[in-house]
Amino acid sequence: MVEVLPDVAALNRALHYVESDNLPRELCVGDVVRVPLNGRRVRGWVTAVGVEAEPGRPLESVAKLTGHGTDREVMDLCRWAAWRWVGRLPTILSAVTPDRAVRTPSQRVPRHADTERSPGLDAALVRESAVLADRGPGTHLLTVSPTSDLASVACGVASVGQTIVVVPNPSTARHIESALRGAGATVARWPGGAAETMSGHTVVGGRGAVWAPAPHLAAIVVLDEHDEALQNESSPTWHARELAIERARRCGVPCILVSPMPSLEARRAAETRGSRSVVSTARRRAGWARLVVVDRREDDPRTGMFSPRFVADARRARESGETVLCILNRVGRARLLACARCGTVAECEACGASVRSDGDVLECPRCGTVRPKVCLECGGFSMKVLRMGVTKARDDLQTLLREPVVEVTSATDPGAQRGAGVVIGTVAALHRALERSAGDPEVGLLCFLDFDQELLATRYRASEEALALVVAASRVVGGRSGGRVLLQTRRPAHPVTEAAQRADPDLLAALEWPRREMLGLPPAASVAAVGGEAAAAWIAGLRDSTRVDEVEVLGPKDGWWLVRAEDPSTLAEVAGAVERPRGRLRLRVDPMNLPV
Ligand SMILES: [Zn+2]
Ligand SMILES: [Zn+2]
Structure with a gap:
């Protein structure tokens, strides 16, 4: 018997099937199959093999093996992501699975980047990156200059073995891919190159590359980790940087985060469990x-x-x-709004956002602070739009x-x-x-x-x-x-x-x-924005839950609620236990932009 999770988000439950003798090979975790479900045939993923039969359910057989979708390690990462961003596993697996399932992994022998033969690269940066990758497990943050050659970083890291290189945009991915090839590495592009990644070749791609199956993974590097394109826009709002950190931790390999302006999240991760380094001041300034x-x-x-x-x-x-x-x-x-006398723009003294005029007072739309309509710079009373x-x-x-x-x-x-x-x-x-x-x-x-x-x-x-x-x-x-x-x-x-x-x-x-701490915003706290037609019912379910005291519920405002917790795991535990009502629910955990 095998356990199969059908690609039906609303079901979100694995079912047991018989592994029939007609299949071309034995099934393994991560395989994409087709199974009968309520008289239809649907796609599904094998989530466990060699399981006991469920009592009371008629036995049906796996109808077809499509190919490898992913592997056990990534399947476990998907479960973690479903928990962390309060999403449903089928939704995440759909994003993870290549469009064409892999029949057989590539037979080509993988070769790693050779830092000695890297024409046209920034030698100092290649060396610094290789040193970081050699530091071993942990989150290592490298502050570069805006014009630093990210391909040199990728080549330096990829010298240690199979590497996943995540970049925010496709044009950078192309540049890095050709630099890695120039350094002698065999490279697979994600998505598309699943057959190669499964046999140990280095992977380059956008945020989705963080999901590439990589049985010989030696390092993960996230370039321009501050870029907002690394987060999935719709729910679940998984973030490639956070996934890279977690995946590297599970695999016991280094995660190298690179940016000219490191995010607060990256800084915290490197301080908690890793290291921080910066290219020299002169090189940083030049960019x-x-x-x-x-x-x-x-x-x-x-x-x-x-x-x-x-x-x-x-x-x-x-x-x-x-x-x-x-x-x-x-x-x-x-x-x-600006002061009519000195021209200074009126901003919130607590959080720095521009304020709105409301009668005799100025109100901050971001944090709600209200103050008299007086210029903080010159004391003038008159404001102009x-x-x-x-x-x-x-x-x-x-x-x-x-x-x-x-x-x-x-x-x-x-x-x-x-x-x-x-x-x-x-x-x-x-x-x-x-x-x-x-x-x-x-x-x-x-x-x-x-x-x-x-x-x-x-x-x-x-x-x-x-x-x-x-x-x-x-x-x-x-x-x-x-x-x-x-x-x-x-x-x-x-x-x-x-x-x-x-x-x-x-x-x-x-x-x-300190500002994020004061306002209770990520990454100083964890926040979920909840909207969509099912939001009111979901919030009612949350309010009935035994652990509702551990979160703060704000709203609704323009159809959105905010749920705030001290940290991501508290939010995941409390929100994850709430039953999903019928209808569309938008649950955006720690999004880059809040709707209200
Ligand atoms: Zn404010
Ligand atoms: Zn003024």
């Missing part, structure tokens, strides 16, 4: 762009988006044939620079940006510039037209996200020796700006941690 902070407090907002400094720099850049890239977020723009001329921004820029300006959003055809001299766009334009093909003109000037929208956003990770934008900008212009980055702001001395100018992300982290 951060030259920042020019343009203080707009004195400017009349009606003069528009473009400061005289920007216009002068942009004209000079165009005269020397360089590309100008302007970033302006139009969607979800907050209406910022900043109305930036966003809608005409492209037309105004064309007039100022006397040449065509290309506008880019996530919906724009990627080709439109290629070769353009002046671009104005959302953050999508920044990410596309990062992937630009060789031969495009260099970006000589990159300007965040309204950086306050990023600095003072009410999203709880706004400060980290703003610094991540500076990291991306530094990459686009090519670090300190490359182009300039202009920040137009009414908050010239913000910790994010300071951290970027001094190439020292620790400055921001030191302020963020």
